[in-house]
Amino acid sequence: MxxxxxxxxxxxxxxxxxxxxxxxxxxxxxxxxxxxxxxxxxxxxxxxxxxxxxxxxxxxxxxxxxxxxxxxxMTAFRNEEKLTKGDRDYVQGLIDKLAGEGKK
Missing domain, CATH: 1.10.260.40 (lambda repressor-like DNA-binding domains)
Incomplete structure (x- = not known):
């Protein structure tokens, strides 16, 4: 940049x-x-x-x-900051999994 x-x-x-x-x-x-x-x-x-x-x-x-x-x-989703680190990691894992499945 x-x-x-x-x-x-x-x-x-x-x-x-x-x-x-x-x-x-x-x-x-x-x-x-x-x-x-x-x-x-x-x-x-x-x-x-x-x-x-x-x-x-x-x-x-x-x-x-x-x-x-x-x-x-970009903002990932509203109220992201209100989640615990563990919850954010869990959600990120779900996103990563779904993104990986979309490439198959």
């Missing part, structure tokens, strides 16, 4: 996640307890969010912070 694309991934994913939720910038700002101008700056890649702002935005959008920051390709 180039520096310019890594710099803009947060802005792109923030906008996409907001639009998937059917929210405008003001609605997201209200849910995240932020100013609407901050959302506009983040989406235009004019400002970088603090860790706390990333956390608030992720919670308001029902996605992980890792997703917004570009560390995950």
């Amino acid at each position: 180039t520096e310019s694309s890594s710099d803009s991934i947060f802005a792109v994913r923030l906008r996409e996640a907001r639009e998937r939720q059917g929210m405008n910038q003001a609605e997201l700002a209200q849910r995240a307890e932020m100013q609407p101008s901050a959302i506009a700056h983040f989406e235009a890649n004019r400002r970088k969010p603090s860790f706390e702002n990333v956390r608030r935005l992720a919670k308001a959008l029902d996605v992980s912070s890792d997703y917004l920051m570009g560390f995950k390709a």
Whole structure:
């Protein structure tokens, strides 16, 4: 990933996640307890969010912070973070098994 694309991934994913939720910038700002101008700056890649702002935005959008920051390709499923590590490993095993069966 180039520096310019890594710099803009947060802005792109923030906008996409907001639009998937059917929210405008003001609605997201209200849910995240932020100013609407901050959302506009983040989406235009004019400002970088603090860790706390990333956390608030992720919670308001029902996605992980890792997703917004570009560390995950996509959200696996909602409420993934609420599962225990053992449960996540079990689900991943099922996914891997199903994906393997699809290749036969």
